[in-house]
Every structure is written in structure tokens, then in C-alpha cells.
Amino acid sequence: MSSRSIEMPSAATEEDLHELMNRLRRLGRPFALATVVRTISVTAAKAGAKAVIEADGSIAGGWIGGGCARGAALRAASQCLEDGQTRLISIQPEDLLKDLGVTPGEEKNGIRFARNMCPSQGTMDIFIEPVLPRPKLVILGSSPVAVALADLAPRIGFDCAACAPADEQPAFARVGERIEGYALPVEAPAQRYLVVSTQGKGDLIALKAALAVDAAHVAFVGSRRKAESLKARLAEEGMSTERLARIKAPAGLDLGAITPEEIALSILAELLQLRRKGQRGDLPGSPA
Structure with missing residues (x-):
């Protein structure tokens, strides 16, 4: 033993x-x-x-x-x-x-x-x-999309952690774990997916925190143009190209989503796709 x-x-x-x-x-x-x-x-x-x-x-x-x-x-x-x-x-x-x-x-x-x-x-x-441990979705920010993610994710098997300043935490009515600020634990017992949904409030610091730890996926809720601007600023501060390449932006699958709930659904669909990759075998209708 x-x-x-x-x-x-x-x-x-x-x-x-x-x-x-x-x-x-x-x-x-x-x-x-x-x-x-x-x-x-x-x-x-x-x-x-x-x-x-x-x-x-x-x-x-x-x-x-x-x-x-x-x-x-x-x-x-x-x-x-x-x-x-x-x-x-x-x-x-x-x-x-x-x-x-x-x-x-x-x-x-x-x-x-x-x-x-x-x-x-x-x-x-x-x-x-x-x-197996339930995968963890770490939500950085308290935007309406972040709140919708915290509501929907547990229903499809994710444990959730809300990572936001203390004054923004009340936006989350119910969540499994709360982290004040954006200091994420370096190690996590379960597979970890990170979604930055700060909507202009602390984008840079949240992205830095997300890229400083290991994760199965790092996504940014925002336009591709905004993400590229933030990546350029992080590169100027010395962040490596390899680390910056981990950012998926815009977050989620292209479902034509408009409302916060729809955007959250598109993000969870993408996370589910990543999580289940290789687990479905040759089931009828499985994508090649």
C-alpha cells in the first residue's frame, strides 16, 4: 500500500x-x-x-x-x-x-x-x-454570463468555483466554492476548466491568474479582437507565446448565442465536448 x-x-x-x-x-x-x-x-x-x-x-x-x-x-x-x-x-x-x-x-x-x-x-x-472526481469549472468574474454559468454548470456534472472580488461575490446566489480576488490555487484535485468572464472589470488580472495555473481549458468571454488586444499587453509584460496560445476566445461553440444564458450554454457545450472527447467509442451517430 x-x-x-x-x-x-x-x-x-x-x-x-x-x-x-x-x-x-x-x-x-x-x-x-x-x-x-x-x-x-x-x-x-x-x-x-x-x-x-x-x-x-x-x-x-x-x-x-x-x-x-x-x-x-x-x-x-x-x-x-x-x-x-x-x-x-x-x-x-x-x-x-x-x-x-x-x-x-x-x-x-x-x-x-x-x-x-x-x-x-x-x-x-x-x-x-x-x-472519478467531478470536473471543476472555475469562473473568473461576475458578469451575467458568469452568473448563468454558475447556475447551469452543476446540472451537467461540474463543480463550480466563483472567483471574483469580495464586493462582486453576492452576484452568485449559490456556488460550491468562493475565491475572493483572482488568486487561484496552483494545484487542483480534479480536472479544471477556467472561464474568464469579467466583462471589462479586471480582464487583464483575471487572464494572468488563469494562465498561471494548469487547466484543461482556458476560455475568455469577449470578442476575438478584445482577446488579441489583451494578449498583446500580456506579451509586452513578458508572457510566453505558448502560454498565451492556451486562451480560447471567443469562449464557447458558435451557436449564434445572444443572451447571457445562451452564451453560457454555448460555453458549457464546448466544455462538454472537450470533457467527453474519446469516451463515446463507436456509438451510432458519433462524429468521426
Whole structure:
């Protein structure tokens, strides 16, 4: 177990595991929940057994059996956390796999098969689901578009932080996190998307703050011409071309939006497109 793991007894109760998962969520740490859904013959763990697996491959709490199941479960958990997709794995003796016409590591009808090397020669099916931190939308500024973003974003899975001077904070009726001024934390536990929507009040300082931290996306609500003017001023102050190139302006997809709510919707559509890129596979109707 890594030094980052949260210590839990192997015989953790359901309540223990719920508390552990809540703590990991609060810390913004991704994990996978493995649940034994079926066993046949002799197996160490029985249906209903659960384990919480962290991104580093350590089991933070719970138990799903010994080495016979652990390796396959950890590999599947790692894959779940990489692509955000659930897995169902079936660990069976080699002769049963042959009877099914499958080889270890093969996937068939949504089930990934693995070989049970233990003397017990039982079968165990384990369902593994990833639990990933909610992405965070950091809104810099308190313009009407910023307020609309704070209202709409939580409905599609984003946690929101309002970043604005103290006297502008009342513009946000309800938001998950408030940051007075524009000093953003350097590190963030979850993927972070930044939208500067200052509407002429502190544009330059807000853009500086947004470009000073790592983020999946930095967008500026304003015209392309205004954005270029601000970028030129930042370049004069010594900001690198590479860093300035991160600014997406105007923010959002071109939906012909006019009202603050429509503009906020176009921005969220763009963020959703970025967030889900590569996650839809070959679903019918998916763009090439």
C-alpha cells in the first residue's frame, strides 16, 4: 500500500467503506469500487464482498479475496480509471474457459475473462466501476454570463468555483466554492476548466491568474479582437507565446448565442465536448 493510501481494515463493514469513499471524494482522489457479484464452487470471497481500489493500484479498504482474484481486479480497475468505463470480469479455472471457447484476457459479450490459478478452482465474477472526481469549472468574474454559468454548470456534472472580488461575490446566489480576488490555487484535485468572464472589470488580472495555473481549458468571454488586444499587453509584460496560445476566445461553440444564458450554454457545450472527447467509442451517430 502506498503512503498516500487511507488505511482501512480488510474486514471493513459497509459503513466503513461508505465513509472511506466519501473521504476519497472529498479529497478529489479517483478510485474504483469492485463488487463480487457471483461465485461458483469454493472461493475466498462471496457475492456482495467489496473493495475500494485507488489509482496507484492499492486496495484502500474492503476485501474481494486473495491473489487469485486480486491481480485481475487490479488490472481491470486501472483500465476503468483510465477510460471511465465499467468492467465485468469473470475469473474461472482454465478448463472452464476452454469449455466457453475463450482465452484469458479475452472479452466476450461485455465480460472480460481471467484465469483462476488457485487450487480452489472456483469461479468469481467481479463488477468494477470507476468513481472519478467531478470536473471543476472555475469562473473568473461576475458578469451575467458568469452568473448563468454558475447556475447551469452543476446540472451537467461540474463543480463550480466563483472567483471574483469580495464586493462582486453576492452576484452568485449559490456556488460550491468562493475565491475572493483572482488568486487561484496552483494545484487542483480534479480536472479544471477556467472561464474568464469579467466583462471589462479586471480582464487583464483575471487572464494572468488563469494562465498561471494548469487547466484543461482556458476560455475568455469577449470578442476575438478584445482577446488579441489583451494578449498583446500580456506579451509586452513578458508572457510566453505558448502560454498565451492556451486562451480560447471567443469562449464557447458558435451557436449564434445572444443572451447571457445562451452564451453560457454555448460555453458549457464546448466544455462538454472537450470533457467527453474519446469516451463515446463507436456509438451510432458519433462524429468521426
